[in-house]
Amino acid sequence: MDPENPRPNELEAPAILDRSGHRISRRDIDPDALKVLYRLSSHGFTAYLVGGAVRDMLLGRKPVDFDIGTNAHPNQIKKLFRNAFLIGRRFRLAHVKFQGGKTIEVSTFRRKPDEEELAAEREEQEAKRTREAERAEETGENSSAAPLDDQSAPIEAEGRAEPVEPEGEQTSAPSAESALGPGIVISAAETAGAAVEASAQGPAAEPTPLRHARPPLKPIAYGTPREDSFRRDLTINALFYDIATYSVIDYVGGLEDLEAGRVRIIGDPDTSYTEDPVRIWRVLRHASRLGFAIEEKTADAISRHRDKLAVCAGSRLFEELNKDMKSGNSRPFFQSARIHGVLPKILGAVGELYEASDDRFDKLTLLLGALDASINSGGSPPSEVMYGLLLWPWAEPLLADIHGDKPIVLYNAFRTSGSAALIPKTLLLETVNTLVIADHMVQALVDGKMRWALKERPRYPEASRITSLLVEGSFGNCEDPFAMIYQRRFGARPRAHPRRRKRRPQKAGPPSTPLATAA
Ligand code: ATP
Numbered sequence: 175m176d177p178e179n180p181r182p183n184e185l186e187a188p189a190i191l192d193r194s195g196h197r198i199s200r201r202d203i204d205p206d207a208l209k210v211l212y213r214l215s216s217h218g219f220t221a222y223l224v225g226g227a228v229r230d231m232l233l234g235r236k237p238v239d240f241d242i243g244t245n246a247h248p249n250q251i252k253k254l255f256r257n258a259f260l261i262g263r264r265f266r267l268a269h270v271k272f273q274g275g276k277t278i279e280v281s282t283f284r285r286k287p288d289e290e291e292l293a294a295e296r297e298e299q300e301a302k303r304t305r306e307a308e309r310a311e312e313t314g315e316n317s318s319a320a321p322l323d324d325q326s327a328p329i330e331a332e333g334r335a336e337p338v339e340p341e342g343e344q345t346s347a348p349s350a351e352s353a354l355g356p357g358i359v360i361s362a363a364e365t366a367g368a369a370v371e372a373s374a375q376g377p378a379a380e381p382t383p384l385r386h387a388r389p390p391l392k393p394i395a396y397g398t399p400r401e402d403s404f405r406r407d408l409t410i411n412a413l414f415y416d417i418a419t420y421s422v423i424d425y426v427g428g429l430e431d432l433e434a435g436r437v438r439i440i441g442d443p444d445t446s447y448t449e450d451p452v453r454i455w456r457v458l459r460h461a462s463r464l465g466f467a468i469e470e471k472t473a474d475a476i477s478r479h480r481d482k483l484a485v486c487a488g489s490r491l492f493e494e495l496n497k498d499m500k501s502g503n504s505r506p507f508f509q510s511a512r513i514h515g516v517l518p519k520i521l522g523a524v525g526e527l528y529e530a531s532d533d534r535f536d537k538l539t540l541l542l543g544a545l546d547a548s549i550n551s552g553g554s555p556p557s558e559v560m561y562g563l564l565l566w567p568w569a570e571p572l573l574a575d576i577h578g579d580k581p582i583v584l585y586n587a588f589r590t591s592g593s594a595a596l597i598p599k600t601l602l603l604e605t606v607n608t609l610v611i612a613d614h615m616v617q618a619l620v621d622g623k624m625r626w627a628l629k630e631r632p633r634y635p636e637a638s639r640i641t642s643l644l645v646e647g648s649f650g651n652c653e654d655p656f657a658m659i660y661q662r663r664f665g666a667r668p669r670a671h672p673r674r675r676k677r678r679p680q681k682a683g684p685p686s687t688p689l690a691t692a693a
């Protein structure tokens with residue numbers, strides 16, 4: 175080891191903890207993941223449990239998901255499992271499906287992307303962001319209404335589709351070396367590229383036969399287990415559990431960091447954050463979730479690179495945001511994001527407000543604390559409630575000043591706030607509608623003037639729960655906690671079936687505004 179830099183370098187032998195040296199038990203591994211591991215192994219492939227599952231089991235925590243790394247080629251994985259589906263274009267991953275919708279992700283070991291691949295990836299991310307912005311401009315949306323599983327992550331991330339290469343590059347079997355052990359798989363793409371080159375140099379040298387040829391493709395960036403661990407984000411996320419020996423393999427010093435309660439980027443943080451700024455988010459997530467410290471260089475580099483978050487694809491940032499909102503750990507995550515100056519980078523003006531105002535941020539942490547408590551005790555609050563809580567401390571003063579079409583004004587205020595995380599249009603609309611009803615309810619609990627017709631609105635139940643949290647500090651444990659509070663304060667029982675007004679003919683126009691006249 176280099177005394178100047180005590181981290182393992184890319185040539186050193188890994189640290190290996192054998193079965194008696196760690197606490198991972200096969201009983202804690204998902205049985206379907208175990209089946210996949212054993213099947214790969216019994217067919218002569220290396221099969222490791224990788225990523226967060228190893229980290230969490232070493233810490234005695236329940237893993238969120240079980241991902242598998244192997245030297246088997248995607249097509250070999252597909253052949254071994256009838257229930258496997260290949261996803262992604264460049265780095266194909268296998269999703270092995272089990273009953274109940276469970277998916278075990280199996281990916282072939284990869285190496286770090288080279289400069290050219292990184293540049294292509296950055297270009298793709300920028301192009302995606304531009305497309306999102308153009309679409310938003312055209313449709314007046316906050317976002318592309320991207321589904322939650324939008325797959326636009328850069329080439330480093332596990333389980334993400336790759337946007338670069340066309341289909342068909344992985345039809346060849348891996349080289350003998352790669353099937354037996356470490357080594358880069360040489361793909362059909364290379365052969366295809368070579369064929370294109372050869373025919374271009376042939377005696378006829380006619381341009382016409384090449385008319386439909388695609389440009390030569392780079393070899394697929396598969397790699398060895400060692401290379402695979404060095405291309406990951408954090409040392410604690412790069413540990414492998416080998417099903418053949420039941421040992422834990424550590425190429426990057428993750429065991430030591432796990433022991434010390436420390437989150438550390440693998441390699442140079444400046445390089446790593448430049449390659450993929452979302453790793454800043456991941457550092458904050460894992461440190462806050464585990465209660466770990468952030469290693470000094472890993473933390474220092476955040477301020478130099480956090481601006482880059484704003485150029486990541488907005489749908490990918492939303493996906494990250496959504497993970498934290500649903501994690502039961504949103505409050506510590508937002509606290510950590512504030513300390514590291516990241517909130518304005520991901521949430522634009524909303525984040526700026528939360529960074530600048532202690533009062534607004536304190537309110538946010540109270541609400542997120544309640545959200546976390548609900549999730550951690552088995553609840554699954556609807557998205558409109560989660561995002562309603564996230565936006566309430568920002569929306570509250572705005573709503574007091576809006577006298578016209580509250581949902582639309584609030585919707586547009588968020589849309590123009592410069593948020594890098596793109597909340598899908600439908601969710602944002604539902605969220606602002608929920609907030610406008612909640613705002614009316616809060617006021618009604620002061621002056622007693624409730625428009626009970628709102629009970630017929632689709633977002634009434636969500637608004638009722640948010641209002642209960644805002645005024646009583648809990649979501650309440652009945653169907654309509656707002657009505658209960660109202661009844662307690664004013665004694666008037668709301669009518670179950672309020673009189674319906676005659677519908678006015680609907681105007682054509684931008685997004686529906688159910689509360690335009692009601693609030
Ligand atoms: P969780 O418990 O939330 O699932 P995780 O660490 O398993 O945490 P995943 O998003 O499931 O996170 O990713 C699986 C693994 O893929 C990570 O542990 C890490 O090794 C690798 N990974 C994910 N995202 C990145 C990234 N942006 N850069 C490098 N490696 C990544």
Ligand code: MG
Nearest residue numbers: 225226238239
């Ligand atoms: Mg995971």
